[in-house]
């Protein structure tokens with residue numbers, strides 16, 4: 386029995402943690418080194434944590450994670466791993482209207498798929514009562530007030546002159562000076578469901594004079610008569626991100642609250658809120674966001690692609706969400722290595738998509754078993770088979786991987802009827818740089834006993850291209866210029882080696898024409914490529930692919946189809962459904978363009 390595939394060693398998330406010990410991350414404070422408004426807060430914090438580093442990855446459960454989140458996950462989990470600390474996966478679930486079970490599950494699965502195990506899985510909603518109590522405390526100490534302004538009034542008070550023109554004079558709203566008792570009464574009415582959704586808010590009493598917009602009396606609570614995924618109908622007021630985020634960091638004793646540089650302005654208000662409430666204050670550290678070219682990552686834009694049916698869903702392999710990359714066959718280790726190689730600085734980096742693909746190739750090249758497949762089949766009959774080979778078929782034992790002798794071998798059958806890639810044959814003999822089969826040039830069939838030469842075209846397709854040809858083994862000594870892959874036509878009594886296996890092959894390319902689809906004329910939707918980044922082919926693969934069924938995660942195994950690229954199993958075929966393979970990456974960066 387041939388060995389199934391090349392062994393994939395379990396991924397060790399602790400391997401290669403150097404990136405969190407160098408550059409900006411090497412300058413982070415030690416636990417206990419963060420000053421507090423009251424020194425007792427740090428003593429108590431250290432007592433609770435024992436001086437451990439504690440980080441968190443805090444996604445909002447209202448969408449799927451994308452390649453940019455892979456950086457946030459690596460930064461937070463690896464920083465904790467490198468310092469013997471903890472990392473929480475925290476669902477920042479304060480917006481019941483946008484949250485769905487599917488997002489919680491997908492986020493948890495994705496973190497696990499990348500190889501990380503959260504120390505705890507936590508939810509901001511666990512703290513709804515505590516957050517509410519602190520909000521009442523804010524009112525009592527005159528640091529919050531209930532405001533009945535509309536969204537437009539709030540904007541105007543913050544210096545918004547309408548139509549996107551900002552920078553006007555700012556002023557406190559008419560409720561800013563409301564007595565604490567009155568605010569308290571109204572806030573309790575909000576909690577008790579006496580106010581309609583979005584009619585009234587609790588705002589933090591900050592400083593409209595401060596040049597930082599994060600000080601312009603941020604909203605802490607809004608009314609939303611909506612059931613929450615975890616707390617059901619217990620609440621009809623929900624805390625905002627600005628109010629919740631830093632306090633839950635505080636409750637969880639986070640030492641390093643790492644986030645992207647968009648939140649630099651929030652750092653000051655984060656500290657302000659912790660200090661006003663005299664709670665333990667973590668340190669916020671910012672790093673540059675990761676984006677890649679030729680795609681869009683924003684939830685809104687991806688939602689548009691899904692709604693417009695340009696892609697089939699959030700995990701469509703043409704997207705760069707992490708579920709999409711998993712479906713396309715990107716190994717988690719390659720994504721982690723890619724992120725770590727880039728390092729962590731405060732600069733936002735937009736990386737060429739080719740660099741990510743190159744990281745994927747590096748991993749797949751070492752780890753993938755090789756298989757023979759034809760994406761665009763051309764049928765070949767070898768006319769002098771019986772003169773050269775004395776049996777009806779020839780069993781060949783071939784290595785699974787040229788790079789790994791431990792990967793074992795498999796048996797493949799060669800017969801007089803087979804398929805080669807249509808592009809491996811040209812009737813025109815004029816192109817001297819074409820080394821494959823022409824009427825004047827023989828080619829080798831990988832592992833076959835002799836090269837073949839062209840005899841005649843048997844059948845043509847409607848467009849005139851050859852559908853089947855006759856060839857013959859070259860019986861005189863000849864070293865062909867190149868060897869090509871093939872898939873033989875062969876019935877096997879056990880069924881196991883019957884060949885070929887018909888399959889659907891999805892060739893993924895770029896969904897967008899330009900590196901930055903946002904800047905394209907007419908917007909990102911006008912930048913979609915004519916083929917929408919997908920060409921579907923009906924091809925054949927060799928019999929050994931059947932063994933994929935025995936793999937524990939059969940629908941993610943990636944193979945190198947020799948000269949065609951790397952392909953992952955999307956659907957394991959059976960009598961009811963065809964096999965489907967997704968092209969993970971081409972063999973070389975430019976092989977797509979060369980065609």
Ligand SMILES: [Zn+2]
Nearest residue numbers: 532534558560
């Ligand atoms: Zn107001």
